[in-house]
Amino acid sequence: MEIIASNVKATTDESKKRILNALEYTSICNFIQHYHGLAIDCEMEMVQRIFTDIDRLTLKSILQTELITRLRAQHWISEAKAKKYLQAFEEQVSTHPAPTLLLKIACLEGISPMALCRSILQQKYKFEHKSDLSRLLKYPHLIADPKLAANVIQCMCSDSQDGPLVDLRRRILGEEYEFKLKQMATAANMHYYDENDLRRLGYDKTPDIKMIVPFLYKGEVVNWIESKATFGDVKTHKRYIQQQLYSYSNRFGAGIVIYWFGYHEDTPRLPDNNVGIIVLDDFPSTENMVFLNLTDDTCTTTSNLQNSIS
Template identity: 30%
Template sequence: MDSPLPEHRHYGTVEKLLRNSVSEGQDFLFDSVKFHEELLNLETKYGFPYDSLVSFLRNLHLHHVKKAAPRVKSTLKGILQRYCEGQSIVDLAWQVNYPPYLLSRFLVEEISRHGGNKKSLTATMKHPASFLKTKEDLKQQYEFSEEVGSNMEDCTRLAAEVLRAIDCDPMYGPSHDRQRHLIGVEYEVLLEYQLKELNIPFETEKELRHRGTSRTPDILLSYPLSVEVFTKHGTEWKVVYWIDSKALFGDVDTHRVSVLAQAESYIHRFGPGLVLYWFGHAPLDALDDAQGDISIIGWELPTRFMLPTGEILTRGKTND
């Protein structure tokens, strides 16, 4: 079996660096340019792929955001006061160690007349210059906040602040959401293409849901196959009934909290399966494999599958 990119020897070091960056709220988390430069430096120093670093960092940061949200909401009155006194949203985000875009959403929800329901709030955050053009778009008690801080000629200070927050935030915001969605779709399509190239029959998640199947993996194989994978015990052939595509880095927390329960529901319904982390994963001995029922691989789909007949399928050809 050809060896994929190895479990990185600097994984522990990189994880510690990223965790410290998140907990300390380092400057590059509030500046898109510095963010890019910092991760390029880490890639150069440790040989950790840039896209994997981005995914790994966002996974860790998302856990931080979920824990920090109640604290930020409980102090929102004070944050609002500082904003009304002229402090920028980006500076306030740095002070409370919370993403600029997400903090700006909290403030727009409170200050704007368009923050009353989720639909109008989402539209405002996507097009702040259009929805926050004049003081009339703000609640009356906050109109005075337009007299301080930065302004743009054709929209309010609040709109200008939101636009800057969106521009500075390296991980959250409408463009990042779209990008992650497109990347997820791209890798699902790639998985389907590679399986077809290997002449492996399957049903997609969309096809399964169309016929009323709930809790579906991305790929349900038409019959079980054995796949040659690296495990905690070395290289093994493992029987799989399904494959789930994850366009992210499989760190320990994300695997345990977000992926494992989902995969176990597939096991109960369909049998053992394969989780493919396209951007790599933590060392296998740190990842729960549901007592061997989940095969975990990274970076790419294996090219060798064993058919039920015992024949080995390699890139569309069968070999005894």
């Protein structure tokens, strides 16, 4: 687990921006929306040439959100054109020895390579159950047509925003940052329940950590902390409030949500946060926290608490 923690630390560049103003955020979104090509090339262009003062993971997270929105909007288009895509592949595959034909079609059509694979596989094999399609995408070597299988594998490896490899990476990343949160909370001498503890106690919707003993952050009582390995734009944050954060505040009281890859400057100012939600881009600093001293039932600063323990 120590290796995981060190990897998380290495992926972020503290010298680069994670909290973006409206102009910066809009510029990034506009660049993504007008970029023609693969998502992985768009990512490299932004990181290495266009937005060099902004944290790499911040840019990747915004790209992910924008492309997910585009993917949902394009879903019906891909379904409608599936027959055309399959026909183009079958007519041209014999003249393409390298398994890059589907990638070329995806670039020309301006769609996700994995979305194209879904459309073609569904059109070719007429699956009745979504699980059968998901199985072939997860294990493309099972595809009966070897050239199609090779092209799907190439799409899977080349698509940085969609597909089973991306889903696995995102899940691991989320778990890494949850571990980072717990590690930092323990180092700060916090007493807390994690999600597993809360589920054993009978709670269904649970934050990543729930304080056994609440603390003060800049004068606000904090009862829980939620970890989000993503960028907190306004729309995403409002969705999290509706789906998760409101229920945490309603059940446990005020708490903190950490967007590790930064947030839009308007996100902490939303009136929706008045239910008791504090937005941060990192673990709360010790100078802003006040803990209850369990030895004499008085509140002391973190430094005093550490001195009393030592």
